[in-house]
Amino acid sequence: MAFTYESLMSHHIPEVRQRLSKRDSVLYALSVGFGQDPLDTSQLEFVDAHRHLKAVPMMSVVLAHPGFWMADPATGIDAVRVVHGEQRIAMHRPLPVEGEVIGTTRITGLVDKGEGRGALMYSEKVVRDAETGTLLATTKSTTFLRGNGGFGGPPGPVAEPHSPPETPPDSVVEMPTRPEQALYYRLNGDDNPLHADPAVAARAGFPRPILHGLCTLGIVGHALLRVLGDYDSARFRELAMRFSAPVYPGETVRVEIWRDGSFRARVPERDVVVINNGRAVFAAPEEGAAR
Numbered sequence: 001m002a003f004t005y006e007s008l009m010s011h012h013i014p015e016v017r018q019r020l021s022k023r024d025s026v027l028y029a030l031s032v033g034f035g036q037d038p039l040d041t042s043q044l045e046f047v048d049a050h051r052h053l054k055a056v057p058m059m060s061v062v063l064a065h066p067g068f069w070m071a072d073p074a075t076g077i078d079a080v081r082v083v084h085g086e087q088r089i090a091m092h093r094p095l096p097v098e099g100e101v102i103g104t105t106r107i108t109g110l111v112d113k114g115e116g117r118g119a120l121m122y123s124e125k126v127v128r129d130a131e132t133g134t135l136l137a138t139t140k141s142t143t144f145l146r147g148n149g150g151f152g153g154p155p156g157p158v159a160e161p162h163s164p165p166e167t168p169p170d171s172v173v174e175m176p177t178r179p180e181q182a183l184y185y186r187l188n189g190d191d192n193p194l195h196a197d198p199a200v201a202a203r204a205g206f207p208r209p210i211l212h213g214l215c216t217l218g219i220v221g222h223a224l225l226r227v228l229g230d231y232d233s234a235r236f237r238e239l240a241m242r243f244s245a246p247v248y249p250g251e252t253v254r255v256e257i258w259r260d261g262s263f264r265a266r267v268p269e270r271d272v273v274v275i276n277n278g279r280a281v282f283a284a285p286e287e288g289a290a291r
């Protein structure tokens with residue numbers, strides 16, 4: 001049964017508590033490609049638990065995540081045709097590598113793009129330290145519900161995405177992905193079968209399983225952390241991006257970065273822009289450790 005504006009807006013997503021170990025942080029970092037250069041000791045700080053381990057800030061998107069709750073038929077969402085449209089992260093404190101976190105997720109808005117076009121679902125997750133209640137991160141998602149257009153909801157409001165400058169980028173970084181990248185990334189608890197099962201991918205209209213949008217986000221986030229943050233994770237503050245085309249595991253993600261924090265990414269093998277309208281904010285080096 002399809003949803004109405006009221007039924008989906010009032011859908012309750014249970015709070016999630018997650019006990020976090022160093023292994024979780026290392027797994028996340030490896031699953032978005034950290035450690036591929038064994039001579040780069042800056043990367044090893046995120047993947048070698050025997051060092052003074054640091055968490056990749058983009059890991060906030062998988063922490064205390066409610067899983068693929070949209071697959072519940074009670075929601076009325078056509079889950080096979082769902083794709084991730086946009087993602088934002090606001091970082092309030094550096095993430096711990098051990099401890100317990102609580103994630104509270106809620107649906108914050110719905111937009112009807114019309115029959116045959118789809119619907120946008122906005123959601124927000126707030127991540128706190130379970131012991132102290134300290135706010136760690138707020139992550140905001142736009143889910144493009146390709147199979148649910150024309151449900152009778154409002155046509156807006158839709159926020160204008162950030163436009164990158166028209167000048168050439170100041171840095172270009174090539175990030176390889178592995179053929180089994182999505183299978184590693186799933187181990188973070190992101191278990192939508194679209195990323196692993198060829199039959200589900202075909203039903204969704206893709207020739208093979210596609211990479212999780214949030215895996216691409218982690219890979220692009222790695223490039224941003226290197227270029228704009230000099231691998232100092234405490235300097236990362238904000239990120240916003242739009243997923244403009246799917247990435248297939250095994251492809252290269254070429255990240256184009258401007259000094260003002262704007263970014264975009266393309267897959268050179270197909271010359272397709274896969275991430276657009278990107279904007280990242282990093283604090284100055286002296287402000288990084290100040291919180």
Ligand SMILES: CCCCCCC[C@@H](O)CC(=O)SCCNC(=O)CCNC(=O)[C@H](O)C(C)(C)COP(=O)(O)OP(=O)(O)OC[C@H]1O[C@@H](n2cnc3c(N)ncnc32)[C@H](O)[C@@H]1OP(=O)(O)O
Nearest residue numbers: 083084085086141143144192211212213242243244245246
């Ligand atoms: C934390 C939980 C989050 C939930 C995660 C969901 C589960 C995950 O497991 C699924 C995934 O990870 S999928 C992988 C990542 N995402 C993708 O690969 C999607 C890539 N993008 C597309 O396919 C198309 O851009 C597409 C389909 C998004 C839009 O394509 P088109 O219809 O061709 O777009 P277009 O005609 O150009 O525009 C239509 C209107 O929509 C707006 N728009 C375009 N791209 C958008 C996007 N990415 N996000 C939000 N809005 C978008 C356009 O502005 C346009 O608006 P208007 O009608 O006002 O002009």
